[in-house]
Amino acid sequence: MSSTTMAMPAATGMRRHASLRRDRRWALITSYVFLIIFAIFFLIPPYYMVVTALKSDAEVAHMATNPWIIANGITLDQFKILFTQTDFLIFFKNTAIVTTCVVVITMVVSVLAAFSLGRMRFWGSSILATGIFLTYLVPDTLLFLPLFQIVKAVGLLNSYWGMVLVYPTLTVPFCTWIMIGYFQSIPKELDEAALIDGAGHMQMLLKIFIPVALPGIIAATIFAFTVSWAAFVYPMAFLYSADQQVLTVGTVTSLIRADVYKWGMLMAGALVAAAPPLVIYAFLMDYYIAGLTAGATKG
Amino acid sequence: MAEVALHQVVKKYGEVEAVRAIDLDIPDNEFVVLVGPSGCGKSTTLRMIAGLEEVTSGNISIGGEVVNDLPPKDRDIAMVFQNYALYPHMTAFENMSFGLKLRKLPKAEIRQRVEQAARILDITELLDRRPKALSGGQRQRVAMGRAIVRNPKVFLFDEPLSNLDAKLRVQMRTEIKRVHQKVKTTTVYVTHDQVEAMTLADRVVVMNHGRIEQIGTPQELYHHPRTRFVAGFIGSPAMNFIPCRLEQNGAGMRARISDAIAFPVPAANEGRYRPVVGKDLVLGLRPEHITEPRHNGRDDGRDFTATLDVVEPMGMETMVFFTIKGTEICGRVEPSSAADAGAPMRLYANIDHMHLIDPASGAVI
């Protein structure tokens, strides 16, 4: 008697437990199914770019085989052509120079400004901070025509140094904005302790703030890097000769003009051009994402 | 090592006066604790001594030299912060040596000083660790170490124990006391915890609303508070404040707190109380002075009966709460006493320790 009454609730309890677990498993399976569908959607273009880049010209041109797979063997010919018969390496070099300069300029300018605005402050500094945020919201396509005139006036039209001049407008506001957030999250006592320890402003910035806010510095650097690597409107408008061209525009315009839609080589070029941001992303994903989300969650 | 002196120091934030003309002299080697509720100006005072805040008016001098206009680094002080303020990217050793490095001391001397401080604080084996890898108490020690290595004229502590749990706080309290006895540096210590203040201080400075209420040794403050604020702030549980009327009773006086209860005033106090006879006053009596009857059945008018509202056994003693004419009163009785909530209990007021307070001015008479 007592054993049955004891067993009853235990049995229903187990059944309920089992159904909860089943529900949970179904929810999980549904999640995976939909995620796989979305993942296919998101990864189709890069996948197809890789496949095309590894095919021979003949296979790309003929529609005989399934375009989604490599039927006639993997070949690196497209990359060989890309590196030897086109201006691609010049574009790459130009982009590397421009990006390096822009990242350095951006980080120096925005770390100094963020340290000042986030910590020291002066008359009008809060207005300036708001102004920086609004500047960050100005898209590059709004002002590229007046900038064309300005770049022309300073004699940097059709020179990649013109890019070094104008790219910081895309990177500095956001980097400053997120660095303000990172610096402000450092406890006030830390710089008071440094003050008592005898640190000056520069020492405080270099020895305390920058090392402590290193994750923020990395996130901002990555942002500056990816933005200047991927910039398209300015070089499209301001650069026209191949020796000054950068990767994005060069790949999309010069490579196409060089031949009649050599898609295999174009895809190879696009992949190599996209590689540096992808590599950085692969290794520093957390910082990359921190930089991405910081704009709305800090400040 | 040096004495610290504040003369008519005022701090204003716009129109708000955070510190109102305080005077304070701290002799060499003394351990002074500034205590008071939050917003009383104690931290601002400390930060003015440190040079983190500007003095609006008045003078602060350290070692005889007016330091009002010196930046913190030139004042030869060291400070320990509430949240330790350790540099998270540096090891304990680097944290402690940072100030010395900025002062360009020779490497060997830095090492020797840090190691000596580490020995005093018993953190030698933690020197290679970053703050993240240290417990709260260990961080506190490193923060103190950072202050000690500098061998400054003055130590400043800003609520250094508030972030520690209760047990560790007691332990670190002893530690701070021990270190001070060893290094004997003039120390100014800020806390809102009166127990900390009483246990650590040579002298306690009680502050309220930007003013100094009283300066004195822990014993003085406990036995002879000068204001109602100090009387209530020092001691735990807090002193009872019971409305009363001082009556002439033949040759003597008595403090009447209800129709049924009036305590005879000790003869020693009568002289002081003469001018306020017949006035409505406040009787201050600490819980530890309301106990079970301790005499041998001889009623000297100090016994009374109260119906207990709440009884809180604490182990080594029992707190009893009762109400007289709307005022809740707390007493402290032996655990063996038969104290039951809802039941009447015979109690004894040790009126020798009474204080009479002028309700208008808050001054203890």
Place this chain on the structure above:
Amino acid sequence: MPASSAGIRDVEPPARGDRYKVEDSRMADTVQSWVPGLQQAGVRPSARSGLSKFLRQRSTIAFLFCLPLIAIITCLVIYPAFYSIYLSMLNKAQTRFIGLGNFSYLLSRDVFWMVVQQSAIFALSAVFFKALIGLITAHLINNLPAKGQRKWRGMLLVPWVIPLALSSLGWWWLFDPTHSAFNWILTGLGFDEVPWLSNPYWARFSVILVNVWYGAPFFLIMYLAALKSVPEQLYEAAAIDGANAWQKFIHITLPMMRNIIAITVLFSLIVTFANFDIVQIMTAGGPRNMTHVFATYAFLLGIRSGDLPLGAATSLFMFPILAIAAVFILRGVRKRGREIG
């Protein structure tokens, strides 16, 4: 936020709230070092040397540190913005001031109105689907066991990481009229071929599709971060109150995320509205100018046809919409700043 940056904050326990009142150090900093007048208000003007000089110096240095930034913003954003207005009032050769001539010319052109229409369709539909897909994928990932989340998040963010110009090229190849790999599948399944970029309406669809593909991961990341910031106890409390999954979403998740959703949508609206890369690369505005958005049309007029003033005028039409979105974003960010601390 990833563990790396959260770690910093863990090192220093937050100051106890009750400690800062009048004694608030920030208040001191605020009042003292950024209102110069107050420092001179001291009682003893003669002896004001060291510390106050130090503080004054501090705000001077602070200003100097900002100078490069101010220079960049002034010379390359504020000046061009005003110059743009001036430029838009000149004739093509920039020799004559023609007032609002360029604007009235644009307003009289059918193509311009098509650009307005297409920009609106492009931005609104793309942002809607980006937000929707972002929300769905963020939820799906959030449902997974913790250790799998990173992997999926990493995978789904790839479109955002590839420079848009280059991935647009990849899409163009996928849409190629003769070699389209999509059409290969469609014909294999027995459907007709789709003229992805040669039919104006399909071309509009295609550029929006690419924009959704590119931008949805950004929403995913923002929403995932927001989802993580909703305290788990709220869901537990709701579960005890008897809420099912949908009710939890409606009554807890959405209200908690409302602000971040608004910020992200507005931000994306700006970026999408001003988008250039996708349309320029895949259709260059065609066929029949039907895929032009403001940016590509301004580029066509200003750079390709060499009529800078007319192009500048076209760009300026974007300004009111961007400004309105910006004001709301600023409000949202400030509000969120207060909410989270």
